[in-house]
Amino acid sequence: GAVVSQHPSWVxxxxxxxxxxxxxxxxxxxxxxxxxxxxxxQSLMLMATSNEGSKATYEQGVEKDKFLINHASLTLSxxxxxxxxxxxxxxxxxxxxxxxxAFFGQGTRLTVV
Amino acid sequence: xxxxxxxxxxxxxxxxxxxIINCAYENTAFDYFPWYQQFPGKGPALLIAIRPDxxxxxxxRFTISxxxxxxxxxxxxxxxxxxxxxxxxxxxxxxxxGGADGLTFGKGTHLIIQP
Numbered sequence: 001g002a003v004v005s006q007h008p009s010w011v012x013x014x015x016x017x018x019x020x021x022x023x024x025x026x027x028x029x030x031x032x033x034x035x036x037x038x039x040x041x042q043s044l045m046l047m048a049t050s051n052e053g054s055k056a057t058y059e060q061g062v063e064k065d066k067f068l069i070n071h072a073s074l075t076l077s078x079x080x081x082x083x084x085x086x087x088x089x090x091x092x093x094x095x096x097x098x099x100x101x102a103f104f105g106q107g108t109r110l111t112v113v
Numbered sequence: 114x115x116x117x118x119x120x121x122x123x124x125x126x127x128x129x130x131x132x133i134i135n136c137a138y139e140n141t142a143f144d145y146f147p148w149y150q151q152f153p154g155k156g157p158a159l160l161i162a163i164r165p166d167x168x169x170x171x172x173x174r175f176t177i178s179x180x181x182x183x184x185x186x187x188x189x190x191x192x193x194x195x196x197x198x199x200x201x202x203x204x205x206x207x208x209x210x211g212g213a214d215g216l217t218f219g220k221g222t223h224l225i226i227q228p
Contacts, residue, residue, distance in 0.1 A: 006156070034215045043202060044157070046215040059215075093156050095216075100145045100208045102216055104156035 119219025
């Protein structure tokens with residue numbers, strides 16, 4: 001299978017600060033990457049679709065000004081959580097599409113204190 | 114509106130037994146149905162996937178059965194092992210030509226294999 005690397009694997013930040021999470025496809029080019037959010041013992045919820053060279057498409061209810069997505073190259077997408085609050089604490093997971101298959105990163109555990 | 118319904122929520126199976134997890138979908142435009150395995154604190158890992166043009170796909174101990182008319186698909190894990198204990202998610206998506214759409218996930222099944 002394809003390899004998707006996500007960094008950092010965990011991060012703790014103070015309320016009001018911003019946090020950037022990186023998602024890289026290591027052995028293939030991904031024109032489309034996805035960002036998901038997962039609360040404890042719950043399923044993954046799609047937040048946004050990131051297309052290389054264009055603006056991200058956000059799912060209903062996801063604040064685009066709070067969750068900034070940049071897909072600057074065919075192997076890198078970033079998610080920036082701006083002005084983080086404790087309710088933003090969650091497990092964030094990216095995936096990269098290769099054809100119809102989606103390969104997931106290891107996830108980033110964000111804790112906002 | 115939950116587009117992919119997964120059951121059971123939790124499942125306990127004896128070692129060597131068959132684990133069966135079921136999913137039902139509503140959107141007939143879905144044309145790609147993967148199953149993912151997730152361990153605590155890790156991202157989901159693709160196990161096996163199926164397209165609607167086949168009714169069954171087998172890879173090792175894992176089999177997907179697909180019933181297009183009933184809009185249902187299931188995962189069978191044969192000879193279940195303690196290392197299979199994890200959370201399993203079914204998912205569905207549409208292939209829109211230009212690339213895969215984001216996946217719609219079921220709520221997950223917490224599988225425990227007892228030694």
